[in-house]
Amino acid sequence: MAHSMNSISGKTEATKTYRRDIPNTWWLKKGSYFLFILREISSVFVALYAIFLLIQLCALSGGQERYESTAAVFKSGWMIILHVVIWVFVMYNMVTWFRISGRIFGAKPLSPVLVTISNYIIWLIVSIGIIFLLLKG
Amino acid sequence: MDVINHDILIVGGGGAGLRAAIEISKSNPSLKTAVVSKVYPMRSHTVAAEGGSAAVLKEDDNHDLHAYDTVKGSDFLADQDAVEVFVRDATREVVQIERWGCPWNREEDGRIATRWFGGMSRKRTLHAADKTGFHLLHALFQTSLKYDTLMRYDEWFVAALLVDEGKLGGVLALDTRRGVFSILAAKAVILCTGGVGRMYAFTSNAGIKTGDGAALAYRAGAPIKDMEFIQFHPSGLLRTGILITEASRGEGGYLYNKDGKRFMENYAPSKMELAPRDIVSRSIIEEILAGRGFEGPYGSYVQLDLRHLGEAKIMEKLPMVRELCLDFAGMDPVYEPIPIRPTMHYTMGGVHTDKDGKTPIAGLYAAGEGGCVSIHGANRLGSNSLTELLVFGARAGRSAAEYVPISKPCSSERLQSLAKREMDIIQKRYMQPGNGKEKAGAILADLRKTMDEKVGIYRTDDGLKDAVQIIQRLKERFTRIRITQQSKVFNTELTGAMELDNMLEIAHVIAMNARIRKESRGGHARKDFPKRDDEQFLHHSLVFKTPEGPKRETFPVTITKWKPEERKY
Amino acid sequence: MGEEITLNITRYNPDKDGKYTTQRYSIPYKNDWSILDALNYVKAELDGSLTYRWSCRMAVCGSCGMMVNGTPRLTCSTYLNEFYPKEITIEPLANFPVIRDLVVDINDFMAKLKSAKPWIIRKNKRDEDDTSKEYLQTTGQMDKYYQQTLCINCTLCYAACPVYGLHPDFLGPAVIALGHRYNKDSRDEGKADRREVLASEHGVWKCTVVGDCTEVCPKHVDPSAAIQRTKVDSAINWFFSFLTGRK
Numbered sequence: 001m002a003h004s005m006n007s008i009s010g011k012t013e014a015t016k017t018y019r020r021d022i023p024n025t026w027w028l029k030k031g032s033y034f035l036f037i038l039r040e041i042s043s044v045f046v047a048l049y050a051i052f053l054l055i056q057l058c059a060l061s062g063g064q065e066r067y068e069s070t071a072a073v074f075k076s077g078w079m080i081i082l083h084v085v086i087w088v089f090v091m092y093n094m095v096t097w098f099r100i101s102g103r104i105f106g107a108k109p110l111s112p113v114l115v116t117i118s119n120y121i122i123w124l125i126v127s128i129g130i131i132f133l134l135l136k137g
Numbered sequence: 138m139d140v141i142n143h144d145i146l147i148v149g150g151g152g153a154g155l156r157a158a159i160e161i162s163k164s165n166p167s168l169k170t171a172v173v174s175k176v177y178p179m180r181s182h183t184v185a186a187e188g189g190s191a192a193v194l195k196e197d198d199n200h201d202l203h204a205y206d207t208v209k210g211s212d213f214l215a216d217q218d219a220v221e222v223f224v225r226d227a228t229r230e231v232v233q234i235e236r237w238g239c240p241w242n243r244e245e246d247g248r249i250a251t252r253w254f255g256g257m258s259r260k261r262t263l264h265a266a267d268k269t270g271f272h273l274l275h276a277l278f279q280t281s282l283k284y285d286t287l288m289r290y291d292e293w294f295v296a297a298l299l300v301d302e303g304k305l306g307g308v309l310a311l312d313t314r315r316g317v318f319s320i321l322a323a324k325a326v327i328l329c330t331g332g333v334g335r336m337y338a339f340t341s342n343a344g345i346k347t348g349d350g351a352a353l354a355y356r357a358g359a360p361i362k363d364m365e366f367i368q369f370h371p372s373g374l375l376r377t378g379i380l381i382t383e384a385s386r387g388e389g390g391y392l393y394n395k396d397g398k399r400f401m402e403n404y405a406p407s408k409m410e411l412a413p414r415d416i417v418s419r420s421i422i423e424e425i426l427a428g429r430g431f432e433g434p435y436g437s438y439v440q441l442d443l444r445h446l447g448e449a450k451i452m453e454k455l456p457m458v459r460e461l462c463l464d465f466a467g468m469d470p471v472y473e474p475i476p477i478r479p480t481m482h483y484t485m486g487g488v489h490t491d492k493d494g495k496t497p498i499a500g501l502y503a504a505g506e507g508g509c510v511s512i513h514g515a516n517r518l519g520s521n522s523l524t525e526l527l528v529f530g531a532r533a534g535r536s537a538a539e540y541v542p543i544s545k546p547c548s549s550e551r552l553q554s555l556a557k558r559e560m561d562i563i564q565k566r567y568m569q570p571g572n573g574k575e576k577a578g579a580i581l582a583d584l585r586k587t588m589d590e591k592v593g594i595y596r597t598d599d600g601l602k603d604a605v606q607i608i609q610r611l612k613e614r615f616t617r618i619r620i621t622q623q624s625k626v627f628n629t630e631l632t633g634a635m636e637l638d639n640m641l642e643i644a645h646v647i648a649m650n651a652r653i654r655k656e657s658r659g660g661h662a663r664k665d666f667p668k669r670d671d672e673q674f675l676h677h678s679l680v681f682k683t684p685e686g687p688k689r690e691t692f693p694v695t696i697t698k699w700k701p702e703e704r705k706y
Numbered sequence: 707m708g709e710e711i712t713l714n715i716t717r718y719n720p721d722k723d724g725k726y727t728t729q730r731y732s733i734p735y736k737n738d739w740s741i742l743d744a745l746n747y748v749k750a751e752l753d754g755s756l757t758y759r760w761s762c763r764m765a766v767c768g769s770c771g772m773m774v775n776g777t778p779r780l781t782c783s784t785y786l787n788e789f790y791p792k793e794i795t796i797e798p799l800a801n802f803p804v805i806r807d808l809v810v811d812i813n814d815f816m817a818k819l820k821s822a823k824p825w826i827i828r829k830n831k832r833d834e835d836d837t838s839k840e841y842l843q844t845t846g847q848m849d850k851y852y853q854q855t856l857c858i859n860c861t862l863c864y865a866a867c868p869v870y871g872l873h874p875d876f877l878g879p880a881v882i883a884l885g886h887r888y889n890k891d892s893r894d895e896g897k898a899d900r901r902e903v904l905a906s907e908h909g910v911w912k913c914t915v916v917g918d919c920t921e922v923c924p925k926h927v928d929p930s931a932a933i934q935r936t937k938v939d940s941a942i943n944w945f946f947s948f949l950t951g952r953k
Binding site: 283 | 721738755759763766767783812813824826833840858
Binding site: 033 | 718720721724726776800801803804805811849850868871872914915916917918920921928930931934935938
């Protein structure tokens with residue numbers, strides 16, 4: 001069926017474009033998206049650890065008994081498992097953060113690898129320092 | 138039909154079109170100016186140009202030298218007064234585009250760097266790595282965004298010029314997105330639509346290079362000039378025809394035949410690989426015809442060797458060449474020689490204009506590859522084209538802006554009746570109700586094969602006679618094409634048919650002109666008339682469309698300083 | 707009968723039935739064909755109504771971006787042999803409204819491009835059109851912004867960015883990278899003019915560093931790095947303007 005092009009004046013409405021909806025499961029569709037969401041979630045675990053640390057500090061200042069009852073909770077099986085999970089997420093957070101820092105600050109004359117490795121070195125130094133302090137005490 | 142009023146329309150959003158648009162918006166912001174392009178401007182074929190843009194910048198150079206190189210390169214067919222204006226404006230234009238952000242390569246002291254290029258007697262080709270056209274186009278496009286008064290009609294296809302008794306009234310254009318035709322009225326129109334590469338099968342040109350501007354002007358009664366002069370670039374990548382820039386030779390690359398010899402020694406002992414393109418292309422074909430070329434599944438070829446330049450130099454000066462070889466030929470030029478063969482590249486001819494882009498139709502202008510001033514004559518030197526876009530884009534823009542206040546607009550009734558006449562033709566020619574038996578794609582394939590084989594680097598009388606007959610048959614087959622798409626939205630079958638129609642129209646003129654010109658000059662090489670004949674053919678070929686068919690006239694070449702001499706390199 | 711390969715291509719025609727569907731095409735398999743070659747074959751031989759954009763076929767014009775098996779690719783430089791003998795799914799670029807078949811509406815991107823003021827801005831306007839001599843710029847200075855000049859505006863990064871998909875007001879990777887390109891160009895003095903748009907809530911701060919834009923960029927522009935660096939610049943500028951009370 002032919003139709004005449006010029007019978008349609010220029011006043012027609014814009015053509016119907018098709019908009020594709022983005023499902024709530026969009027982050028499950030691609031590996032890089034899934035890892036991205038994991039990375040974002042890891043910050044929750046970092047925050048959780050910070051809260052746990054604060055709880056233990058408060059318990060410390062609350063006297064011997066208070067501290068020991070708090071410590072008992074933290075020594076329980078499920079707490080240890082939770083802390084392992086937290087540690088994995090914190091490590092993932094750190095690794096991705098160091099990699100991104102390299103990408104951001106690694107412009108010429110620096111390089112991304114140089115910046116990332118510098119981050120690890122600083123982390124290593126600080127970590128050894130803290131362990132040393134803890135063991136000394 | 139809807140009418141939208143403008144002062145100036147620029148058809149085509151490539152280097153010339155955008156330069157014209159900026160020039161007008163800069164100096165006359167009150168003029169209602171619009172760029173009408175069948176693609177978004179960043180897609181224009183200027184983006185694919187690689188090597189560079191020539192201009193006199195350095196102390197050891199002067200304008201007369203650049204002009205002489207250009208005139209000699211043109212095999213003395215260029216209009217020398219236009220060339221003199223071109224080289225003078227060029228110096229200013231390349232600095233202007235630098236001011237607008239173009240990232241030219243630099244010398245140690247921060248000044249713009251230059252490189253050697255074919256047929257140039259000085260190192261005067263400015264370059265932005267080997268992506269000069271890309272950087273130029275994006276600098277121009279991004280700068281054009283500065284001007285709020287400059288409008289654009291992106292993805293609108295100009296189907297016809299509306300001319301009322303020798304005076305331009307506007308254009309009939311298709312909004313491809315909605316599938317609706319409108320009248321874009323204007324006092325001046327600048328055609329910046331590029332060349333005709335896609336009528337050849339083996340070409341460096343993008344899919345959009347279909348000679349639209351030449352066909353529009355030709356049908357409107359403006360003459361097209363020197364169409365027979367087609368440039369074949371020596372180094373087209375095997376299989377695809379994708380351009381490997383002349384800069385690869387400018388930076389020191391060598392051409393080898395099957396015997397491992399730098400064969401250019403036999404054809405241009407002084408300039409070697411940096412002789413003008415027509416000479417190098419013919420030399421490669423001669424080598425292949427003599428059996429000294431390589432053979433492969435994709436045909437015959439010679440080798441362009443860059444290995445001796447080293448990876449560092451290639452990455453600094455020719456990074457895109459390496460990318461192209463890796464992505465489209467599956468090889469790395471750092472370690473292997475590149476397989477190349479001459480590819481159709483540039484159209485010296487085009488819409489006949491003067492030095493200011495003016496055509497004989499009042500209000501109609503042209504610039505860029507689609508125009509023919511002529512500064513390239515029978516052969517263009519590499520890196521003169523990007524400069525041409527800037528120089529003549531600006532000149533045409535200024536010229537059109539000066540014309541607008543003294544122009545008299547076309548009446549609305551007259552425009553509507555002109556438009557209706559064009560719509561009736563379009564209706565009849567392209568919108569038949571699916572009764573035709575011919576496939577547009579098949580006609581296009583036949584056209585491309587014919588042009589490659591019979592209107593290529595070497596031409597003969599018999600071949601050209603055949604070509605004209607075949608093209609006439611193709612034109613007749615075209616009247617019976619079958620358009621299957623009846624939808625309005627983004628109908629590429631319709632625009633494809635219009636483009637094919639344009640190519641058939643121009644191909645006929647090219648083949649006809651090539652047959653009439655019984656000499657060899659620049660890019661037009663006749664096996665049966667191998668010598669240049671200044672006595673009989675030192676003139677431009679001007680062709681008008683008449684009801685009886687294309688009518689050829691001669692047009693004198695303007696000679697100011699340089700008498701035609703033997704062209705040896 | 708030679709080898710064949712199957713393409714599953716999105717079809718959408720608002721003029722016909724307005725249905726968004728997939729159509730299967732079986733075509734001859736050629737080892738050196740790109741997806742674009744395959745589409746051209748379908749259009750020429752099987753179905754003239756198939757609609758898509760293309761032009762240069764050498765990965766420099768940016769026209770031919772489409773989703774190939776779910777990833778944004780330039781179809782002119784993506785080859786059948788990467789997938790053969792498996793089927794290939796070709797869809798229009800994600801996160802853009804579809805006009806017809808494989809053609810999407812990029813006008814949002816075009817408008818955003820202009821908003822970032824991607825041109826050389828000088829305090830003295832006369833500098834911009836002075837053609838007496840060039841600005842001096844060393845190769846070292848050019849290195850600071852050159853990578854971001856390589857953008858061909860193919861918008862694959864927008865198709866890869868989940869933020870743009872979920873929040874279409876996000877300025878997006880290519881536009882921010884282009885703003886960054888001019889900010890870092892030694893000849894430009896317009897950083898402050900671009901700040902409002904780049905540092906807005908729809909600008910750099912909407913980016914959550916997914917990084918897919920950089921992954922899919924065919925020209926290695928690294929828009930993600932450009933965005934994060936612009937964030938750093940923006941934060942430092944805010945900090946100092948906060949301290950000094952100056953903008």
